[in-house]
Amino acid sequence: MSKVLSLQGIVVFVLLTILLGATELEAASSKSKVKPVKQETVTCKTRHSRCFLKKIKCPKECPKVKPSDPKAKACFLDCYSPKCEAVCRYHTRINHLEIKEQGCAPLVDVELCKTNMNMTFFLLFSTARKPNCKGTGAACYDPRFIGGDGIVFYFHGRSNEDFALISDTNFQINARFIGHRPIGRSRDYTWIQGLGLMFGTYNFTIEARKASKWDSDIDHLKFSYNGEDLIIPEGHLTEWNSLDSELQVERTSSKNSALIVLQEKVEISVNVVPVTELDNKIHNYQLPLNDSFAHLEVQFRFFGLSPKVDGVLGRTYRPDFVNPAKPGVAMPVVGGADKYRTSSLLSADCLACVFSSENMSEDKESSLNIAEYGMLDCTSRAGGESGILCRK
Numbered sequence: 402m403s404k405v406l407s408l409q410g411i412v413v414f415v416l417l418t419i420l421l422g423a424t425e426l427e428a429a430s431s432k433s434k435v436k437p438v439k440q441e442t443v444t445c446k447t448r449h450s451r452c453f454l455k456k457i458k459c460p461k462e463c464p465k466v467k468p469s470d471p472k473a474k475a476c477f478l479d480c481y482s483p484k485c486e487a488v489c490r491y492h493t494r495i496n497h498l499e500i501k502e503q504g505c506a507p508l509v510d511v512e513l514c515k516t517n518m519n520m521t522f523f524l525l526f527s528t529a530r531k532p533n534c535k536g537t538g539a540a541c542y543d544p545r546f547i548g549g550d551g552i553v554f555y556f557h558g559r560s561n562e563d564f565a566l567i568s569d570t571n572f573q574i575n576a577r578f579i580g581h582r583p584i585g586r587s588r589d590y591t592w593i594q595g596l597g598l599m600f601g602t603y604n605f606t607i608e609a610r611k612a613s614k615w616d617s618d619i620d621h622l623k624f625s626y627n628g629e630d631l632i633i634p635e636g637h638l639t640e641w642n643s644l645d646s647e648l649q650v651e652r653t654s655s656k657n658s659a660l661i662v663l664q665e666k667v668e669i670s671v672n673v674v675p676v677t678e679l680d681n682k683i684h685n686y687q688l689p690l691n692d693s694f695a696h697l698e699v700q701f702r703f704f705g706l707s708p709k710v711d712g713v714l715g716r717t718y719r720p721d722f723v724n725p726a727k728p729g730v731a732m733p734v735v736g737g738a739d740k741y742r743t744s745s746l747l748s749a750d751c752l753a754c755v756f757s758s759e760n761m762s763e764d765k766e767s768s769l770n771i772a773e774y775g776m777l778d779c780t781s782r783a784g785g786e787s788g789i790l791c792r793k
């Protein structure tokens with residue numbers, strides 16, 4: 402009962418946040434009659450995209466790509482959508498399932514919401530900037546994954562070891578696991594502490610800093626690029642780009658959240674969170690009191706994976722993949738630790754790894770010709786009717 406109540410609390414809070422954002426926006430737009438806000442333009446540098454190098458004007462409702470008000474809607478162009486159209490989306494976390502339950506009424510765009518299909522898309526965009534642990538491509542908790550086929554599975558790995566989550570011919574993403582093994586248990590409880598990306602001869606890491614006591618007022622994110630520490634100042638929407646803009650890192654809240662974009666390959670949304678005392682109790686982790694086990698919640702959204710893609714999560718996106726996790730089992734655990742273990746966070750030396758640093762630009766013909774995998778909810782009407790393919 403108390404859980405239900407707190408959930409409602411969150412919903413109310415989220416909706417209030419949206420409403421406040423909307424009111425502020427209305428205020429802004431009535432002011433704008435006096436002095437119109439310049440509508441920025443957006444474009445896509447992705448060659449596959451319908452919008453490739455086209456200049457698309459932002460909607461009047463969200464003229465700016467990076468509004469200074471974190472609660473305002475931002476202009477966004479999804480380069481992988483079949484439409485080449487800039488849309489408005491919130492940076493604020495909105496869980497579309499919660500909204501579905503609450504109905505359209507509390508939302509700004511009630512008309513849009515009523516045309517159900519568009520609303521689902523709108524909300525998918527809104528959530529896209531923070532990880533949705535219930536969505537495809539998620540890796541959260543003690544790691545619980547949701548594969549490309551939508552099936553939930555657990556992969557325990559081992560504490561203080563590294564595993565390939567995605568290994569494709571032209572990029573690889575490993576995860577470092579941290580954890581704890583209570584006395585008398587046969588395996589470690591594990592969480593994802595860091596991610597290591599390799600693409601061409603470049604590399605990038607994002608990690609959660611160790612903290613004995615969790616304090617959400619402190620930033621726990623740590624980045625590196627090509628072996629050097631990368632400082633991305635705290636602050637909403639602070640951004641860093643590699644010289645060639647192939648890699649982009651943006652903070653999606655002032656602390657502890659980021660969105661990483663590797664052009665034409667993957668978008669990764671990340672939060673740093675602790676293991677809470679409540680989780681510790683419920684799951685009987687028996688964690689030592691001097692460690693908050695700060696770890697990452699992650700959601701991946703892939704573009705143009707090759708049919709050779711492998712890795713704990715990557716293989717679930719292969720067209721021929723048959724999930725060993727049995728449907729109907731409460732906690733299907735998949736193995737394969739020996740196939741996916743790498744010697745470090747930035748090595749591609751696992752038995753199943755297919756990454757090569759020589760494969761910079763992928764042969765486009767060989768990549769699966771599907772616009773996007775990842776954030777689509779293929780069980781809802783939206784997936785089927787939008788013209789975007791859903792794999793079953």
Ligand SMILES: *[C@@H]1O[C@H](CO)[C@@H](O)[C@H](O)[C@H]1NC(C)=O
Nearest residue numbers: 486513515516517518519520
């Ligand atoms: C979705 O929105 C587009 C315009 O943005 C409109 O043409 C289309 O009819 C809408 N779809 C539905 C199901 O309402």
Ligand SMILES: *[C@@H]1O[C@H](CO)[C@@H](O)[C@H](O)[C@H]1NC(C)=O
Nearest residue numbers: 602603604626627628747748
């Ligand atoms: C990361 O990239 C840099 C620059 O290319 C390279 O010097 C370094 O060895 C790489 N790190 C690893 C672990 O491969």
Ligand SMILES: *[C@@H]1O[C@H](CO)[C@@H](O)[C@H](O)[C@H]1NC(C)=O
Nearest residue numbers: 611612613689690691692693
């Ligand atoms: C907690 O204590 C153990 C042993 O007493 C030590 O090994 C570990 O590093 C400590 N953890 C932190 C986060 O200080």
Ligand SMILES: *[C@@H]1O[C@H](CO)[C@@H](O)[C@H](O)[C@H]1NC(C)=O
Nearest residue numbers: 570707756757759760764767
């Ligand atoms: C590069 O990728 C292709 C498939 O796209 C693969 O056949 C080839 O072996 C890879 N090259 C290297 C050096 O690994």
